[in-house]
Amino acid sequence: MKKLLPSILLSFFAFPLGCLLRYIYFNILPSYGSAEVALLSIVISLNIISLIMALNAINKREERKL
Numbered sequence: 001m002k003k004l005l006p007s008i009l010l011s012f013f014a015f016p017l018g019c020l021l022r023y024i025y026f027n028i029l030p031s032y033g034s035a036e037v038a039l040l041s042i043v044i045s046l047n048i049i050s051l052i053m054a055l056n057a058i059n060k061r062e063e064r065k066l
Contacts, residue, residue: 003061007054014046 010017022039 003057004054007050007057010053011047011050014043014050017046018042 018039021042022035025038026035
C-alpha cells in the first residue's frame with residue numbers, strides 16, 4: 001500500500017493540479033486554444049500517469065513475491 005500512495009495522491013489531486021497548470025499556461029504563457037479542453041487533457045494525462053505508476057508498483061511487488 002505504501003508504494004501505491006503516490007499514484008493515489010496524484011489521482012486524487014489531478015483536478016487541482018490541472019487547474020494550477022491551466023492557470024499557469026493561460027495566464028502567464030501566451031495562450032493557444034481553449035482553456036476547458038486544456039484542463040480536460042491535463043487531468044486525463046495526470047490520471048494516466050497515475051495509473052501507470054500504480055501498475056508499475058503492483059508489478060514490482062508481484063515480482064518480489066516470486
